[in-house]
Amino acid sequence: MSTGTDIKYELQLKPLRFHPELAESIIFGLKWTLGAMFQDPFPVRDVVVAVREVVDNIVTHADWDRTPGPSLLVSYRVHRGHPQFCVSSANVVKDIDEAEHALRFIQKHISSKTSDVLWHELTNHLIDSTDIRTNGGIGLLQVASSPRCRLDVRLEGALFRVRVDVDIPELQAAPACPDRTGS
């Protein structure tokens, strides 16, 4: 029975394995793939940014020695004619106090606020405040500041979960090229 959902793209990495080129390979691989899938790379820009920041969050804050290992899911589905992009991740944190601090920082800024307000808070925060080396949550806050992105961040014990839903109603796939031979 049809659910009305058509999966167009799905990347699941579970568990991720630590490697120096892990972030580059995921981000640039996704970027090239989306670039090949769509005529115009600008509408999917928010997806690339979300993946970039989520992967950076994993690489920087995950405890790679504990189970479950970090995971990443990127999906593009069309549900009853509506495109749905989702980026989600889960990882055990290596510093729970730091994770709680980042969570409070993000929740404080995204709760009941519009994207315009978020942008200005983000600017003021980056200009006025603390050491950029240690302040967690900036990248995810930038993701949340896009009017197309909905960010959900949770800490379940030591498991840090991130989900970003990206709304791109105008999305159109690149036209098929029937004459291509693949050579």
Added chain:
Amino acid sequence: MEIPGPFHLGGNTIFKIEHDLDEQGELSIWFYGGLVVRHGDRFDRYLTHLETLERLATNSSVTHVHCHLEHLAEVLSRAQHAIYRMLHAMRARGLPVTIYATGEQPEQSEHLRMSRLFVDGVGKQPGPPVKLMEIRRAS
């Protein structure tokens, strides 16, 4: 003060920062390539280099700062923020800052959006207004 050399991130990336201080005291800074991983040591060197440029601008006879983002590619939010923090610190010392974010790549829409936000965000701060060159519309 000692003039720093160009910055190269190293590894498999081409990310680099160049600058030039001319005889008229105009400091130009160019950013090239992408920076998508923090990798503790490398990212820390990046932040330290920006702080060195900030000191160069504020401790010498610099009259104007030109920041070129046209060749900046995929860059972490945190790395972008570090650039604007540096520029803000320069402006807070009364230096005029011009940002050039006029590239044609999708990444530039993000840099342009950040540039615009930075300009608006510091509009209420002391210092001369910032000129924002914009030849393309952000997505």
